[in-house]
Amino acid sequence: MEAAADNQSPSSSDVDVTPRGASSAVLRALQLIQYDDSDSKLQAAKEIRRLTKTSQRCRRLLAAAVIPLVSMLRVDSPQSHHESALLALLNLAVKDERNKMSIVEAGALDHVIRFLRSENINLQESATAALLTLSASISNKPIIGASGAIPLLVNILKHGTTQAKVDAVMALSNLSTYTDNLTVIIETDPVPSVVTLLKSSKRSSKTAEKCCSVIESMVGFDEGRTALAAEDGGILAVVEVLENGTRQAREHAVGALLTICEGDRCKYRELILKEGVIPGLLELTVQGTPKSQTKAQTLLRLLRETPYPRSEFQPDTLENIVCNIISQIDGDEQSSKAKKMLAEMVQVSMEQSLRHLQKRALVCTPTDL
Template structure:
């Protein structure tokens, strides 16, 4: 059905047929790979025909969603070709290639293979230009977070102009999952070498976004944001009992070191808003507890009070 030497039109039709069979069908994804379709599909990644290249990339994206297929696709040499498309392909092909790489990166052994292709520059380029709340940004940050486990990946991100800033922008304006990946990437960097990465992260104005995450993020994002805030302050060690290790104190410490009135002012405003939200949440919690208290509870408590007074 798929033949490299057939006309582009017939191969495009064949790829579309395979896509229709594979979408939302795990069994078909596996059977298509077992039937030997990978070799011609990967061959089409090298095609000069942009449509054929896009269809082949989309096919790999769909097939790579299957956990069983991930190591097989990598073994066929697809990863370097996908990164090449991420660099030089059409706009649509770049997005499909990114998503396929993100799928493949969830198989641990594939991450080092992806890293060897030096993918950070094209990932950052795509992240800079896409909408920060988009699925594309989410996949970019998911892939970046995986690559931050390696020193080469961390160095590449900080060396790429606007690389850390692009991640910070997603942390501020991304979707729920995107923000979680973004804060995870920055936290991994700082945990690996605080002295090396603290300043590059701080100078991109990360504090307001982290403050917001500590209040409005998912439980996982909140924990990561609080941990990162502790690492970003002047001293990573807990304070004494006289200076509690609260988020407010941590941030005040960081704000005092931020250069530039605009960044410092924005961070202070966010801190004030965070404290206000925290107070409102505490008040709502108290009100809810009061509503739960039944008349019998009140009478018992009242009796107990009277007994204690006697």
């Protein structure tokens, strides 16, 4: 029966991809990818893509297919091969660090960059998705950054399809964690396009989180701060993520605003305050991640009239800092909302302190008294 099966091309309907049947399917795909005829290679690429869609085990077993799949991306290969091979490589790279590195080492990056320039929208989208996945590897970040891919990603962020834009900003977020890539990214002036994408996204989405991640990296440069402030609604969009984003997004948002204010407090303090940032900062001081809480408190200190303690008679408590800021806020609605948030913050803080004391009381021993 096995011999008979080997004489037929497998199809998505008759190949068993359960753990019991996966080995024969994998071996068949590895055989097909080595054949010289283009039809067999194309069938193999499609099978590898299917087998590796959800199976981590298959991604490991099919690692040997990386080099022949990369060879299918060459200019002299049939155009029909390009997207199938690229999508197969994309699936092989998902959650597999070794495959990510192997794909880049096999020379796939030059082909992916060529596809980013393609007028074929589907191929451009697939190439952007591939770069997103490959850029998650620490080892690949400097290689991708030096390859010329970053300006192309920013161009897609400006002119690509909606999905390509989302993948591009996520790839830039990955690449921005490698310090040497930051200069390359800021030179491409990505902030206006990132802000445009952020404003069109749900503030609680993963896209908004990655947009704020890139913005946080970019505002470390004067050009980035200037670009964000110049965008209509740019700072407001970051403030809205600070209020309604995921926990990680809020951390990036408060980090971005803090970096802006630290970069030039006199220039940006009023711009940040007028966007109604105080309620969100107050909430972060008690409900954010540990990093968010620290950054929110630091930013609140910078946003008050003077960043230095006022006197020993008016200690540098968070309540006093916020009261000082509230007194300077224009508009009854913003001031009222900030005061309400301050009261809630104090209440939550008191409740947390009470719970802490109760826990200590429960574990208290006679020697502690």
